Amino acid sequence: MSSTPDTWRPSDRELERQAVRRSQRRRSILISTTATVLVFGALVLGTVTSPGWPNVKATFFSWDDAQAAFPAIWHAFWRYNVVLFMVGEVLILILAMLVALVRQTKAAALLPLRIIAVVYTDLFRGIPTILLVFMLAFGMPALQLQGVTNSLFFWGLTALVLSYGAYVAEVLRSGIESIHPSQLASADALGLSRFQAMRYVVVPQGVRRVVPPLLNDFISLQKDTALVGAAGLFDALFAARDYANFNFNFTPYVVVALYFIVLTIPLARLTDYLQHRAMERERQGAR
Amino acid sequence: MSSDAPLLEVTDLRKCYGDKVVLHDVGLTVHPHDVICLIGSSGSGKSTLLRCLNLLEDVDDGVIRFEGREISDPRVDRREVRSRMGMVFQAYNLFPHLTVLDNCTLAPRRVHGVPKAEAEQRAHDLLARFGLADQADKHPDRMSGGQQQRAALVRALCTQPTLLLLDEITAALDPELVGEVLTIVRDLAEQGTTMILATHEMGFAREVATTVCFLDEGRILEHGVPAEIFSSPREDRTRQFLARVLG
Numbered sequence: 149m150s151s152t153p154d155t156w157r158p159s160d161r162e163l164e165r166q167a168v169r170r171s172q173r174r175r176s177i178l179i180s181t182t183a184t185v186l187v188f189g190a191l192v193l194g195t196v197t198s199p200g201w202p203n204v205k206a207t208f209f210s211w212d213d214a215q216a217a218f219p220a221i222w223h224a225f226w227r228y229n230v231v232l233f234m235v236g237e238v239l240i241l242i243l244a245m246l247v248a249l250v251r252q253t254k255a256a257a258l259l260p261l262r263i264i265a266v267v268y269t270d271l272f273r274g275i276p277t278i279l280l281v282f283m284l285a286f287g288m289p290a291l292q293l294q295g296v297t298n299s300l301f302f303w304g305l306t307a308l309v310l311s312y313g314a315y316v317a318e319v320l321r322s323g324i325e326s327i328h329p330s331q332l333a334s335a336d337a338l339g340l341s342r343f344q345a346m347r348y349v350v351v352p353q354g355v356r357r358v359v360p361p362l363l364n365d366f367i368s369l370q371k372d373t374a375l376v377g378a379a380g381l382f383d384a385l386f387a388a389r390d391y392a393n394f395n396f397n398f399t400p401y402v403v404v405a406l407y408f409i410v411l412t413i414p415l416a417r418l419t420d421y422l423q424h425r426a427m428e429r430e431r432q433g434a435r
Numbered sequence: 436m437s438s439d440a441p442l443l444e445v446t447d448l449r450k451c452y453g454d455k456v457v458l459h460d461v462g463l464t465v466h467p468h469d470v471i472c473l474i475g476s477s478g479s480g481k482s483t484l485l486r487c488l489n490l491l492e493d494v495d496d497g498v499i500r501f502e503g504r505e506i507s508d509p510r511v512d513r514r515e516v517r518s519r520m521g522m523v524f525q526a527y528n529l530f531p532h533l534t535v536l537d538n539c540t541l542a543p544r545r546v547h548g549v550p551k552a553e554a555e556q557r558a559h560d561l562l563a564r565f566g567l568a569d570q571a572d573k574h575p576d577r578m579s580g581g582q583q584q585r586a587a588l589v590r591a592l593c594t595q596p597t598l599l600l601l602d603e604i605t606a607a608l609d610p611e612l613v614g615e616v617l618t619i620v621r622d623l624a625e626q627g628t629t630m631i632l633a634t635h636e637m638g639f640a641r642e643v644a645t646t647v648c649f650l651d652e653g654r655i656l657e658h659g660v661p662a663e664i665f666s667s668p669r670e671d672r673t674r675q676f677l678a679r680v681l682g
Contacts, residue, residue, distance in 0.1 A: 162497070165507070168509045169509045
Protein backbone atom coordinates (compact mmCIF):
# COMPACT_ATOMS: atom_id res chain seq x y z
CA MET A 149 0.00 0.00 0.00
CA SER A 150 2.60 2.53 -1.04
CA SER A 151 0.04 4.27 -3.21
CA THR A 152 -0.02 7.54 -1.28
CA PRO A 153 2.32 9.90 -3.10
CA ASP A 154 5.02 11.38 -0.95
CA THR A 155 4.39 15.10 -0.96
CA TRP A 156 6.72 15.82 1.91
CA ARG A 157 8.50 19.16 2.05
CA PRO A 158 10.78 19.80 5.00
CA SER A 159 9.04 21.94 7.61
CA ASP A 160 10.48 25.25 8.73
CA ARG A 161 11.52 23.61 11.97
CA GLU A 162 13.37 20.89 10.09
CA LEU A 163 15.14 23.42 7.88
CA GLU A 164 16.16 25.31 10.98
CA ARG A 165 17.39 22.08 12.52
CA GLN A 166 19.40 21.23 9.44
CA ALA A 167 20.96 24.69 9.63
CA VAL A 168 21.87 24.07 13.27
CA ARG A 169 23.41 20.70 12.38
CA ARG A 170 25.40 22.32 9.58
CA SER A 171 26.69 25.03 11.84
CA GLN A 172 27.56 22.41 14.49
CA ARG A 173 29.48 20.51 11.84
CA ARG A 174 31.26 23.66 10.67
CA ARG A 175 32.15 24.47 14.23
CA SER A 176 33.59 21.04 14.92
CA ILE A 177 35.62 21.17 11.70
CA LEU A 178 36.94 24.59 12.70
CA ILE A 179 37.89 23.36 16.17
CA SER A 180 39.57 20.21 14.88
CA THR A 181 41.52 22.14 12.25
CA THR A 182 42.66 24.78 14.71
CA ALA A 183 43.67 22.21 17.29
CA THR A 184 45.59 20.19 14.71
CA VAL A 185 47.41 23.19 13.27
CA LEU A 186 48.29 24.47 16.74
CA VAL A 187 49.62 21.15 18.04
CA PHE A 188 51.63 20.23 14.97
CA GLY A 189 52.79 23.80 14.45
CA ALA A 190 54.12 23.86 17.99
CA LEU A 191 55.89 20.53 17.50
CA VAL A 192 57.56 21.60 14.26
CA LEU A 193 58.45 25.01 15.65
CA GLY A 194 59.92 23.44 18.79
CA THR A 195 62.10 21.13 16.71
CA VAL A 196 63.25 23.66 14.14
CA THR A 197 64.13 26.34 16.68
CA SER A 198 66.10 23.99 18.94
CA PRO A 199 69.82 24.93 19.19
CA GLY A 200 71.09 21.72 17.58
CA TRP A 201 68.63 21.69 14.68
CA PRO A 202 71.06 22.79 11.89
CA ASN A 203 73.35 19.98 12.92
CA VAL A 204 70.58 17.40 13.11
CA LYS A 205 69.23 18.58 9.79
CA ALA A 206 72.58 18.05 8.11
CA THR A 207 73.17 14.58 9.55
CA PHE A 208 69.60 13.17 9.47
CA PHE A 209 67.76 15.06 6.77
CA SER A 210 70.28 15.59 4.00
CA TRP A 211 68.56 15.36 0.62
CA ASP A 212 71.79 14.51 -1.21
CA ASP A 213 72.57 11.63 1.11
CA ALA A 214 69.00 10.40 0.90
CA GLN A 215 69.29 10.25 -2.87
CA ALA A 216 72.70 8.62 -2.77
CA ALA A 217 71.65 5.91 -0.32
CA PHE A 218 68.26 5.29 -1.90
CA PRO A 219 69.11 2.65 -4.56
CA ALA A 220 71.06 0.36 -2.22
CA ILE A 221 68.33 0.50 0.41
CA TRP A 222 65.62 0.01 -2.21
CA HIS A 223 67.32 -3.09 -3.49
CA ALA A 224 68.01 -4.60 -0.07
CA PHE A 225 64.52 -3.76 1.11
CA TRP A 226 62.75 -5.66 -1.67
CA ARG A 227 65.29 -8.44 -1.82
CA TYR A 228 65.15 -9.29 1.89
CA ASN A 229 62.75 -7.40 4.14
CA VAL A 230 59.72 -7.66 1.90
CA VAL A 231 60.34 -11.30 1.03
CA LEU A 232 60.97 -12.11 4.69
CA PHE A 233 57.67 -10.79 5.89
CA MET A 234 55.58 -11.84 2.90
CA VAL A 235 56.70 -15.44 3.22
CA GLY A 236 56.85 -15.15 7.00
CA GLU A 237 53.26 -13.94 7.38
CA VAL A 238 51.86 -16.90 5.48
CA LEU A 239 53.93 -19.41 7.43
CA ILE A 240 53.12 -17.70 10.72
CA LEU A 241 49.39 -17.80 10.06
CA ILE A 242 49.52 -21.50 9.25
CA LEU A 243 51.68 -22.38 12.25
CA ALA A 244 49.71 -20.18 14.63
CA MET A 245 46.35 -21.51 13.47
CA LEU A 246 47.56 -25.07 13.96
CA VAL A 247 48.78 -24.30 17.45
CA ALA A 248 45.60 -22.45 18.36
CA LEU A 249 43.43 -25.29 17.06
CA VAL A 250 45.47 -27.92 18.84
CA ARG A 251 44.94 -26.06 22.08
CA GLN A 252 41.17 -26.13 21.49
CA THR A 253 41.00 -29.89 20.97
CA LYS A 254 39.43 -32.05 23.65
CA ALA A 255 40.32 -35.57 22.48
CA ALA A 256 42.27 -37.57 25.05
CA ALA A 257 44.70 -38.99 22.51
CA LEU A 258 45.81 -35.50 21.53
CA LEU A 259 47.17 -34.60 24.96
CA PRO A 260 50.83 -34.82 23.82
CA LEU A 261 50.07 -32.38 21.00
CA ARG A 262 48.40 -30.02 23.45
CA ILE A 263 51.45 -30.19 25.70
CA ILE A 264 53.73 -29.38 22.76
CA ALA A 265 51.52 -26.45 21.80
CA VAL A 266 51.52 -25.02 25.32
CA VAL A 267 55.27 -25.46 25.79
CA TYR A 268 55.92 -23.95 22.37
CA THR A 269 53.94 -20.80 23.03
CA ASP A 270 55.32 -20.34 26.52
CA LEU A 271 58.87 -20.84 25.39
CA PHE A 272 59.01 -18.94 22.13
CA ARG A 273 56.96 -16.02 23.36
CA GLY A 274 59.40 -15.66 26.21
CA ILE A 275 62.61 -15.55 24.20
CA PRO A 276 63.56 -12.12 22.82
CA THR A 277 63.26 -12.33 19.04
CA ILE A 278 66.78 -11.06 18.47
CA LEU A 279 68.19 -13.88 20.62
CA LEU A 280 66.23 -16.42 18.64
CA VAL A 281 67.62 -14.93 15.41
CA PHE A 282 71.17 -15.18 16.75
CA MET A 283 70.72 -18.69 18.09
CA LEU A 284 69.32 -20.07 14.85
CA ALA A 285 71.39 -18.01 12.39
CA PHE A 286 74.71 -18.76 14.12
CA GLY A 287 73.90 -21.96 16.02
CA MET A 288 72.35 -24.08 13.29
CA PRO A 289 75.23 -23.71 10.81
CA ALA A 290 77.66 -24.36 13.68
CA LEU A 291 76.13 -27.79 14.23
CA GLN A 292 77.51 -28.74 10.79
CA LEU A 293 74.55 -31.03 10.10
CA GLN A 294 74.60 -32.92 6.82
CA GLY A 295 72.09 -31.59 4.31
CA VAL A 296 70.97 -28.66 6.46
CA THR A 297 71.30 -25.26 4.89
CA ASN A 298 73.59 -22.59 6.33
CA SER A 299 71.54 -19.85 4.69
CA LEU A 300 71.28 -16.81 6.90
CA PHE A 301 68.05 -15.90 5.17
CA PHE A 302 66.52 -19.29 5.91
CA TRP A 303 67.42 -19.36 9.59
CA GLY A 304 66.49 -15.74 10.07
CA LEU A 305 63.11 -16.45 8.54
CA THR A 306 62.69 -19.54 10.72
CA ALA A 307 63.47 -17.56 13.85
CA LEU A 308 60.92 -14.89 12.96
CA VAL A 309 58.26 -17.49 12.14
CA LEU A 310 58.81 -19.37 15.39
CA SER A 311 58.77 -16.23 17.49
CA TYR A 312 55.76 -14.60 15.85
CA GLY A 313 53.94 -17.90 15.47
CA ALA A 314 53.74 -18.09 19.25
CA TYR A 315 52.33 -14.57 19.59
CA VAL A 316 49.84 -14.97 16.78
CA ALA A 317 48.70 -18.36 18.10
CA GLU A 318 47.65 -16.69 21.33
CA VAL A 319 45.86 -13.90 19.46
CA LEU A 320 43.95 -16.44 17.39
CA ARG A 321 43.14 -18.51 20.44
CA SER A 322 41.69 -15.51 22.23
CA GLY A 323 39.55 -14.80 19.16
CA ILE A 324 38.31 -18.37 19.00
CA GLU A 325 37.54 -18.44 22.71
CA SER A 326 35.61 -15.19 22.52
CA ILE A 327 32.92 -16.81 20.39
CA HIS A 328 29.89 -17.61 22.50
CA PRO A 329 29.37 -21.34 23.20
CA SER A 330 25.86 -21.05 21.75
CA GLN A 331 27.48 -20.84 18.31
CA LEU A 332 29.20 -24.16 18.83
CA ALA A 333 25.96 -25.59 20.17
CA SER A 334 24.01 -24.58 17.08
CA ALA A 335 26.75 -25.98 14.83
CA ASP A 336 26.61 -29.24 16.80
CA ALA A 337 22.84 -29.24 16.48
CA LEU A 338 23.12 -29.01 12.70
CA GLY A 339 25.21 -32.16 12.77
CA LEU A 340 28.55 -30.55 11.96
CA SER A 341 31.63 -32.37 13.20
CA ARG A 342 33.83 -30.68 15.71
CA PHE A 343 36.32 -29.81 12.98
CA GLN A 344 33.61 -28.55 10.64
CA ALA A 345 32.13 -26.42 13.43
CA MET A 346 35.55 -24.85 13.95
CA ARG A 347 36.24 -24.48 10.25
CA TYR A 348 32.92 -22.98 9.17
CA VAL A 349 31.47 -21.31 12.25
CA VAL A 350 33.85 -20.53 15.10
CA VAL A 351 37.15 -19.73 13.40
CA PRO A 352 35.72 -17.33 10.77
CA GLN A 353 34.02 -15.30 13.51
CA GLY A 354 36.97 -15.49 15.87
CA VAL A 355 39.49 -14.41 13.26
CA ARG A 356 37.41 -11.41 12.30
CA ARG A 357 37.31 -10.33 15.88
CA VAL A 358 41.10 -10.35 16.19
CA VAL A 359 42.02 -8.75 12.87
CA PRO A 360 43.26 -5.52 14.51
CA PRO A 361 45.68 -7.25 16.92
CA LEU A 362 46.77 -9.59 14.09
CA LEU A 363 47.61 -6.58 11.99
CA ASN A 364 49.52 -5.21 14.94
CA ASP A 365 51.65 -8.33 15.04
CA PHE A 366 52.27 -8.24 11.32
CA ILE A 367 53.37 -4.63 11.35
CA SER A 368 55.62 -5.52 14.23
CA LEU A 369 56.99 -8.41 12.15
CA GLN A 370 57.64 -6.14 9.19
CA LYS A 371 59.83 -4.00 11.40
CA ASP A 372 61.49 -6.97 13.04
CA THR A 373 62.73 -8.25 9.68
CA ALA A 374 65.49 -5.73 10.37
CA LEU A 375 66.66 -8.02 13.19
CA VAL A 376 67.93 -10.47 10.61
CA GLY A 377 70.18 -7.65 9.46
CA ALA A 378 71.68 -7.66 12.94
CA ALA A 379 72.82 -11.24 12.28
CA GLY A 380 74.52 -10.11 9.09
CA LEU A 381 71.90 -10.36 6.33
CA PHE A 382 72.34 -7.42 3.96
CA ASP A 383 68.81 -6.07 4.44
CA ALA A 384 67.60 -2.47 4.23
CA LEU A 385 68.83 -1.51 7.69
CA PHE A 386 72.24 -3.07 7.01
CA ALA A 387 72.46 -1.16 3.72
CA ALA A 388 71.63 2.05 5.55
CA ARG A 389 74.14 1.32 8.28
CA ASP A 390 76.73 0.60 5.62
CA TYR A 391 76.17 3.98 4.02
CA ALA A 392 75.96 5.80 7.36
CA ASN A 393 79.23 4.36 8.65
CA PHE A 394 81.01 5.13 5.42
CA ASN A 395 79.77 8.70 4.98
CA PHE A 396 79.18 9.78 8.59
CA ASN A 397 75.61 10.68 7.74
CA PHE A 398 72.48 9.16 9.29
CA THR A 399 69.98 10.19 6.63
CA PRO A 400 69.69 6.60 5.31
CA TYR A 401 68.17 5.57 8.65
CA VAL A 402 65.39 8.08 8.08
CA VAL A 403 64.98 6.69 4.57
CA VAL A 404 64.60 3.15 5.94
CA ALA A 405 62.11 4.38 8.50
CA LEU A 406 60.07 5.94 5.69
CA TYR A 407 60.13 2.66 3.77
CA PHE A 408 58.63 0.80 6.70
CA ILE A 409 56.02 3.48 7.30
CA VAL A 410 54.98 3.66 3.67
CA LEU A 411 54.55 -0.09 3.72
CA THR A 412 52.38 -0.32 6.83
CA ILE A 413 49.96 2.55 6.24
CA PRO A 414 48.16 1.12 3.18
CA LEU A 415 47.86 -2.22 4.94
CA ALA A 416 46.34 -0.57 8.01
CA ARG A 417 43.83 1.38 5.92
CA LEU A 418 42.91 -1.72 3.95
CA THR A 419 42.14 -3.76 7.07
CA ASP A 420 40.18 -0.84 8.56
CA TYR A 421 38.11 -0.77 5.41
CA LEU A 422 37.53 -4.52 5.36
CA GLN A 423 36.55 -4.53 9.03
CA HIS A 424 34.18 -1.65 8.51
CA ARG A 425 32.55 -3.31 5.53
CA ALA A 426 32.04 -6.58 7.37
CA MET A 427 30.57 -4.72 10.32
CA GLU A 428 28.12 -2.79 8.19
CA ARG A 429 26.99 -5.90 6.41
CA GLU A 430 26.41 -7.92 9.55
CA ARG A 431 25.33 -5.53 12.20
CA GLN A 432 22.44 -3.21 12.48
CA GLY A 433 23.17 0.08 14.18
CA ALA A 434 26.89 -0.06 13.42
CA ARG A 435 28.25 3.25 12.37
CA MET B 436 -6.86 10.43 29.83
CA SER B 437 -5.72 12.85 32.49
CA SER B 438 -5.82 16.58 32.01
CA ASP B 439 -2.20 17.28 33.07
CA ALA B 440 0.26 18.78 30.65
CA PRO B 441 1.51 16.07 28.29
CA LEU B 442 4.72 14.29 29.25
CA LEU B 443 5.57 13.59 25.64
CA GLU B 444 4.27 15.16 22.51
CA VAL B 445 5.18 14.04 19.02
CA THR B 446 4.08 16.00 15.96
CA ASP B 447 4.55 15.22 12.26
CA LEU B 448 7.47 12.92 12.90
CA ARG B 449 9.25 11.67 9.82
CA LYS B 450 12.11 9.21 9.59
CA CYS B 451 13.80 7.80 6.49
CA TYR B 452 16.52 5.28 5.90
CA GLY B 453 17.95 6.41 2.59
CA ASP B 454 15.00 6.64 0.20
CA LYS B 455 12.75 4.49 2.33
CA VAL B 456 10.40 6.47 4.53
CA VAL B 457 9.76 4.43 7.66
CA LEU B 458 7.71 6.97 9.61
CA HIS B 459 5.27 9.45 8.04
CA ASP B 460 3.61 12.30 9.90
CA VAL B 461 3.47 10.46 13.19
CA GLY B 462 1.69 12.30 15.98
CA LEU B 463 1.37 11.07 19.55
CA THR B 464 0.51 12.63 22.88
CA VAL B 465 1.38 10.90 26.11
CA HIS B 466 0.14 12.16 29.46
CA PRO B 467 1.52 11.05 32.80
CA HIS B 468 0.24 7.59 33.77
CA ASP B 469 -0.71 6.73 30.19
CA VAL B 470 0.08 3.32 28.86
CA ILE B 471 0.39 3.54 25.08
CA CYS B 472 0.49 0.32 23.12
CA LEU B 473 1.86 0.43 19.59
CA ILE B 474 0.53 -2.43 17.52
CA GLY B 475 1.03 -3.34 13.89
CA SER B 476 2.85 -5.87 11.78
CA SER B 477 6.62 -6.22 11.68
CA GLY B 478 8.22 -3.39 9.75
CA SER B 479 5.35 -0.99 10.44
CA GLY B 480 7.70 1.35 12.29
CA LYS B 481 6.96 0.58 15.96
CA SER B 482 10.57 -0.01 16.94
CA THR B 483 11.85 2.90 14.88
CA LEU B 484 9.36 5.20 16.60
CA LEU B 485 10.62 4.12 20.02
CA ARG B 486 14.23 4.54 18.93
CA CYS B 487 13.45 8.05 17.70
CA LEU B 488 11.85 8.94 21.03
CA ASN B 489 14.96 7.84 22.90
CA LEU B 490 17.12 9.81 20.42
CA LEU B 491 18.85 6.66 19.26
CA GLU B 492 17.88 7.81 15.76
CA ASP B 493 17.91 11.34 14.33
CA VAL B 494 14.50 12.31 13.02
CA ASP B 495 14.16 13.76 9.53
CA ASP B 496 11.29 16.06 10.35
CA GLY B 497 8.78 16.81 13.04
CA VAL B 498 9.08 17.70 16.69
CA ILE B 499 9.37 15.61 19.84
CA ARG B 500 8.67 17.38 23.11
CA PHE B 501 9.46 15.70 26.39
CA GLU B 502 8.60 17.26 29.75
CA GLY B 503 7.74 20.46 27.95
CA ARG B 504 11.02 20.80 26.09
CA GLU B 505 11.83 20.02 22.49
CA ILE B 506 14.29 17.13 22.48
CA SER B 507 14.51 16.78 18.71
CA ASP B 508 16.71 19.87 18.69
CA PRO B 509 20.29 19.00 17.75
CA ARG B 510 21.58 21.20 20.57
CA VAL B 511 19.86 19.11 23.22
CA ASP B 512 22.06 17.00 25.49
CA ARG B 513 20.94 13.48 24.59
CA ARG B 514 22.39 11.87 27.65
CA GLU B 515 20.48 14.22 29.87
CA VAL B 516 17.22 13.31 28.09
CA ARG B 517 17.94 9.61 28.25
CA SER B 518 18.74 9.78 31.92
CA ARG B 519 15.01 10.37 32.46
CA MET B 520 13.76 7.84 29.91
CA GLY B 521 14.10 4.11 30.40
CA MET B 522 14.27 1.69 27.51
CA VAL B 523 14.03 -2.08 27.36
CA PHE B 524 14.94 -3.97 24.20
CA GLN B 525 13.58 -7.10 22.59
CA ALA B 526 16.91 -8.91 22.98
CA TYR B 527 17.37 -7.75 26.63
CA ASN B 528 20.78 -6.20 25.87
CA LEU B 529 22.07 -6.85 29.37
CA PHE B 530 25.81 -6.44 29.74
CA PRO B 531 27.13 -10.02 29.82
CA HIS B 532 30.32 -9.19 31.71
CA LEU B 533 28.47 -7.74 34.69
CA THR B 534 26.31 -9.44 37.30
CA VAL B 535 22.62 -8.59 37.38
CA LEU B 536 23.23 -6.29 40.32
CA ASP B 537 26.05 -4.48 38.55
CA ASN B 538 23.91 -4.17 35.42
CA CYS B 539 21.28 -2.50 37.56
CA THR B 540 23.57 -0.14 39.46
CA LEU B 541 25.81 0.95 36.57
CA ALA B 542 23.71 3.88 35.36
CA PRO B 543 22.49 5.03 38.79
CA ARG B 544 26.06 5.14 40.05
CA ARG B 545 27.92 6.42 36.99
CA VAL B 546 25.29 8.64 35.38
CA HIS B 547 23.18 9.75 38.32
CA GLY B 548 25.89 9.76 40.98
CA VAL B 549 23.91 7.64 43.43
CA PRO B 550 26.18 6.28 46.20
CA LYS B 551 26.98 2.58 45.85
CA ALA B 552 25.11 1.41 48.94
CA GLU B 553 21.98 3.30 48.00
CA ALA B 554 22.06 2.15 44.37
CA GLU B 555 22.47 -1.46 45.47
CA GLN B 556 19.67 -1.14 48.01
CA ARG B 557 17.35 0.22 45.35
CA ALA B 558 18.36 -2.51 42.91
CA HIS B 559 17.88 -5.21 45.52
CA ASP B 560 14.42 -3.89 46.37
CA LEU B 561 13.34 -3.87 42.74
CA LEU B 562 14.88 -7.26 42.02
CA ALA B 563 13.04 -8.68 45.02
CA ARG B 564 9.78 -7.16 43.85
CA PHE B 565 10.23 -8.80 40.47
CA GLY B 566 11.13 -12.18 41.94
CA LEU B 567 14.82 -11.96 41.19
CA ALA B 568 16.16 -11.57 44.73
CA ASP B 569 18.29 -14.69 44.46
CA GLN B 570 19.63 -13.81 41.00
CA ALA B 571 21.42 -10.59 41.89
CA ASP B 572 24.92 -12.05 41.80
CA LYS B 573 24.45 -14.13 38.67
CA HIS B 574 25.65 -13.17 35.23
CA PRO B 575 22.86 -12.65 32.65
CA ASP B 576 23.87 -15.57 30.45
CA ARG B 577 23.18 -18.00 33.28
CA MET B 578 19.53 -17.02 33.56
CA SER B 579 16.42 -17.88 31.58
CA GLY B 580 15.09 -15.46 28.96
CA GLY B 581 12.23 -14.41 31.21
CA GLN B 582 14.59 -13.73 34.08
CA GLN B 583 16.90 -11.78 31.81
CA GLN B 584 14.08 -9.64 30.51
CA ARG B 585 12.83 -8.98 34.04
CA ALA B 586 16.37 -8.00 35.00
CA ALA B 587 16.48 -5.67 32.00
CA LEU B 588 13.25 -4.07 33.22
CA VAL B 589 14.75 -3.62 36.66
CA ARG B 590 17.83 -2.06 35.10
CA ALA B 591 15.66 0.44 33.26
CA LEU B 592 13.64 1.21 36.40
CA CYS B 593 16.66 1.71 38.64
CA THR B 594 17.26 5.16 37.19
CA GLN B 595 13.68 6.12 38.11
CA PRO B 596 12.71 7.27 34.62
CA THR B 597 9.62 9.37 34.05
CA LEU B 598 8.88 7.48 30.85
CA LEU B 599 9.48 3.85 30.04
CA LEU B 600 9.90 2.63 26.45
CA LEU B 601 9.44 -1.09 25.92
CA ASP B 602 10.35 -2.48 22.52
CA GLU B 603 8.60 -5.83 21.98
CA ILE B 604 10.03 -7.05 25.23
CA THR B 605 8.23 -10.40 25.12
CA ALA B 606 8.88 -11.17 21.46
CA ALA B 607 12.00 -13.25 22.16
CA LEU B 608 10.45 -15.22 25.01
CA ASP B 609 8.61 -18.49 24.88
CA PRO B 610 4.92 -18.31 25.77
CA GLU B 611 5.46 -19.72 29.22
CA LEU B 612 7.81 -16.90 30.14
CA VAL B 613 5.80 -14.14 28.49
CA GLY B 614 3.38 -14.16 31.39
CA GLU B 615 5.97 -13.49 34.08
CA VAL B 616 7.23 -10.43 32.22
CA LEU B 617 3.80 -9.10 31.37
CA THR B 618 2.68 -9.45 34.99
CA ILE B 619 5.41 -7.05 35.94
CA VAL B 620 4.50 -4.59 33.23
CA ARG B 621 0.88 -4.79 34.38
CA ASP B 622 1.95 -4.02 37.95
CA LEU B 623 3.96 -1.07 36.72
CA ALA B 624 0.97 0.20 34.77
CA GLU B 625 -1.27 -0.10 37.82
CA GLN B 626 1.21 1.91 39.85
CA GLY B 627 0.92 4.70 37.32
CA THR B 628 4.18 4.26 35.39
CA THR B 629 4.00 6.07 32.08
CA MET B 630 4.89 3.68 29.30
CA ILE B 631 5.00 3.35 25.57
CA LEU B 632 5.27 -0.22 24.42
CA ALA B 633 5.51 -1.87 21.07
CA THR B 634 3.86 -5.23 21.41
CA HIS B 635 2.36 -8.22 19.66
CA GLU B 636 0.44 -9.25 22.77
CA MET B 637 -3.04 -8.11 21.80
CA GLY B 638 -4.75 -9.49 24.90
CA PHE B 639 -2.32 -7.59 27.05
CA ALA B 640 -2.74 -4.39 25.05
CA ARG B 641 -6.52 -4.60 25.34
CA GLU B 642 -6.33 -5.09 29.08
CA VAL B 643 -3.62 -2.64 30.10
CA ALA B 644 -3.40 0.12 27.49
CA THR B 645 -5.02 3.49 27.96
CA THR B 646 -4.47 4.14 24.26
CA VAL B 647 -3.76 1.74 21.43
CA CYS B 648 -2.10 3.01 18.25
CA PHE B 649 -2.23 0.93 15.11
CA LEU B 650 0.78 1.54 12.87
CA ASP B 651 0.78 0.61 9.23
CA GLU B 652 3.60 1.35 6.80
CA GLY B 653 5.02 4.05 9.04
CA ARG B 654 1.77 5.86 9.82
CA ILE B 655 -0.43 5.82 12.89
CA LEU B 656 -3.49 4.78 10.98
CA GLU B 657 -5.80 4.71 13.94
CA HIS B 658 -5.64 5.26 17.66
CA GLY B 659 -8.05 5.19 20.54
CA VAL B 660 -9.04 3.38 23.69
CA PRO B 661 -8.56 -0.39 23.41
CA ALA B 662 -12.25 -1.21 23.50
CA GLU B 663 -12.82 0.97 20.46
CA ILE B 664 -9.84 -0.25 18.44
CA PHE B 665 -10.35 -3.91 19.14
CA SER B 666 -14.15 -4.00 18.90
CA SER B 667 -14.97 -1.52 16.22
CA PRO B 668 -11.91 -0.44 14.26
CA ARG B 669 -12.52 2.38 11.84
CA GLU B 670 -9.98 1.37 9.21
CA ASP B 671 -10.03 -1.69 6.99
CA ARG B 672 -6.31 -2.23 7.50
CA THR B 673 -6.78 -2.36 11.25
CA ARG B 674 -9.60 -4.85 10.89
CA GLN B 675 -7.49 -7.05 8.60
CA PHE B 676 -4.55 -6.91 10.96
CA LEU B 677 -6.65 -7.77 14.00
CA ALA B 678 -8.39 -10.57 12.16
CA ARG B 679 -5.00 -12.02 11.32
CA VAL B 680 -3.42 -11.79 14.76
CA LEU B 681 -6.48 -12.62 16.82
CA GLY B 682 -7.29 -15.52 14.53
